[in-house]
Amino acid sequence: MTQPPASLNQQQQQQLVWQIGHALATPLPPGWQQMRVEYRAAGRHIEVDLLVTGQDGLPRPAQPSPEAVQLLGNLRAGMYQPGRGTWLSAILVYGSATVLSTDFLVDVEPPWRQAPPPIGFQDELRFFPRAEESIPPWLRQRAGLDVVPAAAPSVATPLAETPDSLKSPRVYDGLDESGRPVVNREPLSPAERDRVLAYLDAAPVVLASRSYDADAFDPDREPLVPLNFRTDGRWYWPGAVAYYLREHDVAPDPELLGHIRALRFTLPEVxxxxxxxxxxxxxGQPST
Structure with missing residues (x-):
């Protein structure tokens, strides 16, 4: 395989997702409540995990059928975008009669059971070519390519012990001459955007006002920016961070984003x- 196959349109992708669900469900005993399949791939390296929840509500691992694995590969190939690549991991969740959710990650390194060798990542870039700007630093490094200057690797911030050790993000990167906000950040993929929003929104609110602030990117809009603060015990951030990501695709401060990625989008206990x-x-008041 040297050339990516023709891309699937949205309807074809949805149909294939249904076919995958049918192929996964066919070998299962009746009465299952939910299936969750995670597919990870780089080149010829493939990992597939299937969890099936039975009537007792307990998820148990199951063996995915070869047909389902092949269809997942077809879906990955069919979602290739020239210059952009295709997703490296996907999580599909099915109910007994519906597709509950789909999550496709193009730029985030999958949580491999066993990391592929460099040839796997080299094959990935041959099978699904990417433009230089679409090769994330981790993939470039894994494939043994010359590493271009990039941001530091994602590192989770340690638990704060004093108010001064808590971090707070920049909402945007500055203001232009007219006073409008300036942003110099890479946009997130739709799938990662949803995961980051889920993290930001799941953190507990520690301070809040009943009023709303004006939208700095769209001042003529009705004020809807939440005047609140949330925390995960390492960072605290204003409601504007999630609002601007949701409404204007403004990614969070890169350091906060790296922290969230390092935690694999899982909020710690607060x-x-x-x-x-x-x-x-x-x-600015002392803690009790």
Missing amino acids: GEPERELAVAAIT
């Missing part, structure tokens, strides 16, 4: 001490 530290950091 207890009362962490909330009090965040309030102290926001208000």
Whole structure:
């Protein structure tokens, strides 16, 4: 395989997702409630995990059928975009009679059971060519290509112990001469955008106002920017961060984004001490 196959349109992709669900479900005993399949690939390296939830509500691993694995590969190939590449991992969740969710990640390295060798990533770029700007640094490094200057690897911020050690992001990168916000950040893929929003929105609110702020990117719009603050015990951020990502595709501060990625988009437990530290950091008052 040296040339990517023809791309599938949206309707064909949806039809193939249904076919994958049927192929996964056919060998299963009746009565299952949910299926979750995760497919990870780079070149010829493929990993597939299937979890099936039965009537007792407990998810158990199951063996995906060869037909389902092949169809997942067809879906990946059919979603290739010239110059952009295709997704490296996907999570499809099925109910007994519906598709519950689909999540496709193009630029984020999958959580491999066993990382592919360099040839796997080299094959990936041969099978699904990407423009230089669409090759993330981790993929470039894995494939043994010359590494271009890039941002530091994603590192999770440690739990804060004092208000001063809590971090707060830049909402945007500055203002132009007219006072409008300036942003110099790479946009997120739709799938990663949803995962980042879920993380930001899941963090507990520690301070909030009943009023709303004006939209800095669209001042004529009705004020809808939440005047609140959330925390994950390492960072605290204003409601504007999630709002501008949701409404204007403004990615969070790169350092906060790297922190979220390093945690694999999973919010840590936030207890009362962490909330009090965040309030102290926001208000400038000593924590109790």
